[in-house]
Amino acid sequence: MIDALLALFVWHNLTYLVIGTTLGIVIGAIPGLTATMLIALTLPLTYHMDPVSAVTLLIGEYVGGISGGLITAILLRMPGTPSSIVTTFDGYPLAQAGRAERAIGLGIMASVVGGIISWAFLAGMSPSLAQFALKFGPWEYFTLVLMALVMLAVLSQGSMVKGLLGAALGMAFALPGIDSSIGQARLTFGSDVLLSGFGLLPVLIGAFAISQILRDTMQPEITKTPPVPNRRLPVQWRDLITHGPNMIRSSLIGTWIGLLPGIGGNIAALMSYTTARQASSEPEKFGTGHEPGIVAGETANNAAIGGALIPLITMGIPGSVTEAILIGALTIHNLQPGPLLFQNAPEIAYGIIAAYLVANVVMLIVMWGAVRWIAQVVRLPRAGLLGVILVFCVIGSYAVNSSFADVWVMLAFGVIGLGLEAARVPLAPFVIGFVLSPIAEEQLRASLMLSDGDPTEILTRPYALIFLGLSILTLIWPAVAQRRQNRKSETPS
Amino acid sequence: MKPTFLFTRGIGDIVLGGVSIAFAILLFIGAADLPPPRFEPLGSAAAPRILAGILVLLGSLVIWRAMAKRRLPHPSGDDMTAPPAHPLRGLWTLLALVAYVAALDVLRAPFAVATALFLAAIALILTGGNRRAGVVYCGVGLVLGQTLATIFARFLYITIS
Numbered sequence: 001m002i003d004a005l006l007a008l009f010v011w012h013n014l015t016y017l018v019i020g021t022t023l024g025i026v027i028g029a030i031p032g033l034t035a036t037m038l039i040a041l042t043l044p045l046t047y048h049m050d051p052v053s054a055v056t057l058l059i060g061e062y063v064g065g066i067s068g069g070l071i072t073a074i075l076l077r078m079p080g081t082p083s084s085i086v087t088t089f090d091g092y093p094l095a096q097a098g099r100a101e102r103a104i105g106l107g108i109m110a111s112v113v114g115g116i117i118s119w120a121f122l123a124g125m126s127p128s129l130a131q132f133a134l135k136f137g138p139w140e141y142f143t144l145v146l147m148a149l150v151m152l153a154v155l156s157q158g159s160m161v162k163g164l165l166g167a168a169l170g171m172a173f174a175l176p177g178i179d180s181s182i183g184q185a186r187l188t189f190g191s192d193v194l195l196s197g198f199g200l201l202p203v204l205i206g207a208f209a210i211s212q213i214l215r216d217t218m219q220p221e222i223t224k225t226p227p228v229p230n231r232r233l234p235v236q237w238r239d240l241i242t243h244g245p246n247m248i249r250s251s252l253i254g255t256w257i258g259l260l261p262g263i264g265g266n267i268a269a270l271m272s273y274t275t276a277r278q279a280s281s282e283p284e285k286f287g288t289g290h291e292p293g294i295v296a297g298e299t300a301n302n303a304a305i306g307g308a309l310i311p312l313i314t315m316g317i318p319g320s321v322t323e324a325i326l327i328g329a330l331t332i333h334n335l336q337p338g339p340l341l342f343q344n345a346p347e348i349a350y351g352i353i354a355a356y357l358v359a360n361v362v363m364l365i366v367m368w369g370a371v372r373w374i375a376q377v378v379r380l381p382r383a384g385l386l387g388v389i390l391v392f393c394v395i396g397s398y399a400v401n402s403s404f405a406d407v408w409v410m411l412a413f414g415v416i417g418l419g420l421e422a423a424r425v426p427l428a429p430f431v432i433g434f435v436l437s438p439i440a441e442e443q444l445r446a447s448l449m450l451s452d453g454d455p456t457e458i459l460t461r462p463y464a465l466i467f468l469g470l471s472i473l474t475l476i477w478p479a480v481a482q483r484r485q486n487r488k489s490e491t492p493s
Numbered sequence: 494m495k496p497t498f499l500f501t502r503g504i505g506d507i508v509l510g511g512v513s514i515a516f517a518i519l520l521f522i523g524a525a526d527l528p529p530p531r532f533e534p535l536g537s538a539a540a541p542r543i544l545a546g547i548l549v550l551l552g553s554l555v556i557w558r559a560m561a562k563r564r565l566p567h568p569s570g571d572d573m574t575a576p577p578a579h580p581l582r583g584l585w586t587l588l589a590l591v592a593y594v595a596a597l598d599v600l601r602a603p604f605a606v607a608t609a610l611f612l613a614a615i616a617l618i619l620t621g622g623n624r625r626a627g628v629v630y631c632g633v634g635l636v637l638g639q640t641l642a643t644i645f646a647r648f649l650y651i652t653i654s
Contacts, residue, residue: 186527
């Protein structure tokens with residue numbers, strides 16, 4: 001870990017981290033633009049970097065992107081990212097009461113503390129969890145991927161059936177191409193372009209960036225201009241003690257929620273906010289500009305990042321689209337995320353952990369020093385901003401293979417993403433289904449080969465049975481819960 | 494903003510279910526040409542067939558639920574969505590993007606020129622025809638396009654268009 005930290009303090013890695021974090025904060029502060037979009041667009045540029053620098057840049061963007069959302073959430077009541085929705089509940093009223101600087105300062109402090117506490121879990125748990133995951137065979141991996149997909153689909157906001165449909169569609173789009181097991185073309189329908197399948201980057205850029213920009217163009221322009229906060233943010237050391245229990249509790253909730261696939265920072269923030277309110281002696285003050293409300297939400301959404309990185313590094317399982325892109329970043333550098341990462345490329349595994357810690361510190365410095373100016377990015381004309389991002393989408397997809405076929409694929413997936421969103425099919429299961437489909441198929445085929453085609457072999461694998469049981473439970477639980485609720489409401493009191 | 498009611502939502506879900514089933518049929522057709530398993534028990538066609546089956550099941554469920562909702566006399570709050578304020582802007586932006594990519598790919602237009610025209614078009618679309626914005630972004634596009642083309646060619650050895 002110390003080596004990884006020292007590697008980060010090489011000038012070019014530190015520069016990438018500062019650039020990534022700053023870019024993330026700026027993009028995160030602009031409502032409609034997200035860290036996911038930024039990371040997807042930056043990914044093609046990392047081809048030419050060494051893996052540590054690439055990971056450093058992307059982790060910086062991730063941390064900055066989640067943290068930057070609090071600025072516009074507090075000043076404009078427009079969360080820059082979905083994770084900052086909860087921050088608007090108390091941040092905006094506090095800003096309206098003339099204490100915007102206090103609200104921003106508390107938000108930054110809470111974000112850093114949440115990040116550092118979840119980093120401790122990431123650093124402490126990951127190596128041992130990876131060691132444990134080394135015992136997994138193909139059955140365990142197949143059922144683990146299945147569980148992640150089912151949880152992601154079921155726990156995504158909206159209808160469970162549509163979540164599952166999104167995951168199945170994403171998995172199906174990953175099928176065309178050369179089947180590596182037999183070396184034969186599959187589902188290409190005679191097209192040479194489809195022989196290499198749909199590239200991860202064009203799919204990600206299309207489904208997330210293009211579809212989101214097209215949605216943004218249909219919305220009315222933001223006409224509000226943010227007030228300019230003062231240079232001095234009135235937060236003191238004693239605030240750490242005053243809000244300490246809230247921050248520790250919210251960090252634990254955020255890390256735990258981050259560990260579970262598909263839930264994300266916004267739910268973590270909401271759960272922490274609700275818990276803080278229940279634990280408070282003055283719950284009626286929440287929603288009126290109460291400081292613990294800001295602290296709870298901002299601590300949890302940043303802590304969720306550290307939690308989500310744990311399954312990514314130790315098992316190669318992405319919990320959200322951003323982690324799916326990070327997996328893409330590792331695979332384009334010929335690195336396989338999972339338990340062997342700690343053995344085959346420890347500088348990367350520990351590099352991710354170290355970058356996450358330093359990114360939180362950089363985020364603190366940048367946000368503390370530049371919040372005045374970052375708040376002004378909302379004033380950037382949307383016509384220019386969206387147009388420039390679209391140019392970057394085109395050039396980013398093209399740069400993958402120097403091929404316009406990838407750009408057309410990106411456009412097609414942009415339209416598919418827009419269609420799915422319009423039909424209320426969540427995009428996260430779609431994209432993660434696309435990423436995990438090859439792993440699931442490969443592991444299932446390997447499992448059946450090892451067991452001579454006997455699927456009952458799974459009964460002899462306890463961990464695989466646990467994962468399978470959890471998948472089934474996750475699938476049937478909503479129906480059971482609904483039935484119990486119906487029965488309760490039918491019973492006369 | 495006018496909310497779209499149950500009728501529209503139901504139609505959307507029926508289309509979604511139909512598209513899913515059509516996609517599943519495509520998977521079944523594609524899998525029919527694949528050879529049977531030889532060296533391993535599962536084979537290449539298994540995954541497309543399994544997924545096609547799941548898609549048919551889920552697509553049918555979505556259609557069935559949409560039909561059931563359409564029979565309800567009153568829409569619930571969940572079934573109402575606010576339509577986008579400017580749907581045509583999205584369509585025009587998409588068309589401009591398609592034209593931009595086609596100009597680069599099919600017509601082999603110089604990147605800087607195509608980018609300048611594209612940014613001007615986006616500015617006109619999003620500002621409701623403000624010519625000044627169009628001219629400004631045409632200039633921005635020219636500079637941006639030339640800069641990006643130079644950076645990609647010199648440092649990343651990638652020639653755009």
